[in-house]
Amino acid sequence: MMIKLFLKQVSIFLLLLVVLNILLFILIRGFYIRDYDEVDLGYSEYLLADSHGTALGDFTEIHDVHNFSGQSDSYLDMERKLRFLIRHTSVKKIYISVDDHTLSPTRENQNNLDRSAYYSDRADFSSYQEYIYDKYLNYYCVFLNDKYSLIIKNFLQNELFDFSKWGGSRSKSSWEDMSALQQREISTDRINNYFEFAYPSVVMSGSLERIIAICTANKIELIGLRFPLTKTYLGILDNESYNADSVLRVNDLHIIDFDSLFMEQDYMFRDMDHLDKDGGEKFTEILFDSLEEKKVY
Numbered sequence: 001m002m003i004k005l006f007l008k009q010v011s012i013f014l015l016l017l018v019v020l021n022i023l024l025f026i027l028i029r030g031f032y033i034r035d036y037d038e039v040d041l042g043y044s045e046y047l048l049a050d051s052h053g054t055a056l057g058d059f060t061e062i063h064d065v066h067n068f069s070g071q072s073d074s075y076l077d078m079e080r081k082l083r084f085l086i087r088h089t090s091v092k093k094i095y096i097s098v099d100d101h102t103l104s105p106t107r108e109n110q111n112n113l114d115r116s117a118y119y120s121d122r123a124d125f126s127s128y129q130e131y132i133y134d135k136y137l138n139y140y141c142v143f144l145n146d147k148y149s150l151i152i153k154n155f156l157q158n159e160l161f162d163f164s165k166w167g168g169s170r171s172k173s174s175w176e177d178m179s180a181l182q183q184r185e186i187s188t189d190r191i192n193n194y195f196e197f198a199y200p201s202v203v204m205s206g207s208l209e210r211i212i213a214i215c216t217a218n219k220i221e222l223i224g225l226r227f228p229l230t231k232t233y234l235g236i237l238d239n240e241s242y243n244a245d246s247v248l249r250v251n252d253l254h255i256i257d258f259d260s261l262f263m264e265q266d267y268m269f270r271d272m273d274h275l276d277k278d279g280g281e282k283f284t285e286i287l288f289d290s291l292e293e294k295k296v297y
Contacts, residue, residue, distance in 0.1 A: 017143075024142040024152060032151050037118045039081075040066050041089040048078040049097035052227040052273065055280035063288040065095065074111035075102065075207035082211055084119035091220050096211065098224035098255060103200035103208065103242035106193060114138060114147055174276075175230065176266035183232040187272040191237055200242035208244060212251050224248040224255040228283060231263040233272040258287065 043066040047053050053069030060067045068081055078096065085091050101107075117134045125131040142148045175183070215222040224245050229237070245255045261283065262268040268279030275283055 021140075021142050024148070025140060027155065028142060028148050028151060031155060032148070033115055036070055036112070036115045039068055039084075041085070042066075044090055044092040045094070046081075046085060046091065047095045047225075048081060049073065049095075049225070049227070050102070052097055052099060052275075053225075055270075055275040055277065056284050057277065057280055059281045059284040060288075063284070065093075065288075069097075070112055070115070072110055072112050073116070074107040074113075075204045075211060077112045077116035079207045079211050079214070080116045080119045080124060082214055083121065083124060086214070086218055086220075087121065091218070093221040093223065094215060095223050095225050095256075097227065098244040098248055099226055099259070100237065100241035100244075101194035102244045103204045103247075104194045105197045105199075105201040105204075107204050108201055114145055174267075175269040175271055180232070183230070183272065184236065187230070187233045187236050190233070190272055191240060195240045195242075200244075205247065208247050212248065212253070216251075222248070222253050224253060225287075226255065226257045226259045227273075228261040228268070228275060228279070229259045229263075229273050230266060230269050234260060234263065256287070256290075258283070261286065 040061075043061075043064060045065040046068045047056065047060055047065055049069040050073045051069070051071040053067060054071055056067050056069070058067065068085075070077060073081075082091075082094065113134075117139050120131070120135055122128065122131050125134065138145050142152070178186075212222060214220075226245060245257070248255055262275075262279065265279075268275055268282065270276040270279075
């Protein structure tokens with residue numbers, strides 16, 4: 001009798017745990033995963049980048065290139081996406097971000113490995129156990145994912161009862177409206193975060209090398225892309241770089257360098273190193289017009 005009661009209680013507890021996990025995962029989908037697991041496989045050319053690429057939005061599709069960028073994507077995330085594309089469609093060309101920061105060791109912690117697991121396959125992991133954990137348990141089980149816990153905590157503390165944030169976009173100070181002092185302070189903080197270490201990440205460098213090898217093996221044209229930056233950011237950045245573009249050059253691959261394109265046009269940016277929507281639209285137009293006219297390489 002006691003055993004039956006115990007099993008009943010355990011069953012009820014597990015059922016409640018499953019229901020709670022489902023509810024919390026719905027929250028995570030809405031606030032974190034969002035459209036990260038959406039990709040259009042009807043293209044043969046793709047853009048792989050971090051948040052620098054997301055500003056280009058769907059404007060790239062006018063030029064038959066699908067924007068597969070993701071905020072905070074590392075080369076490990078891009079590598080997973082590339083392998084996914086090769087498994088599911090015919091890929092002819094990849095544009096990939098090779099900005100100064102993309103080989104930063106900070107990307108080993110600031111990435112989307114929990115989200116990009118959606119695009120992974122058994123062949124991407126060294127063991128079946130690792131595959132099951134990353135692809136399913138860590139992705140769908142809220143209680144196992146530390147990042148999910150932080151997102152839920154932030155939602156409860158900062159979002160749930162702030163009704164002004166519900167269902168609308170949040171206003172942010174425009175980059176051009178900031179004082180020169182504010183611009184310098186924010187730019188310095190960003191650079192200090194990216195360039196905390198003297199040498200590039202071995203992990204990210206290895207992933208970029210694998211991306212190059214995968215493209216070569218599958219006869220995919222790989223083109224490096226450097227995104228526009230503000231004058232203030234470029235001035236403070238100076239020669240700081242982990243030289244991801246050099247990795248491509250060593251492999252005789254083309255680089256499109258537009259980092260100084262909008263140096264005198266602060267209104268094109270939402271912050272020190274990210275274009276706003278209008279800037280993304282204009283940059284997309286310039287980028288692909290230059291490619292068509294063969295002005296960039």
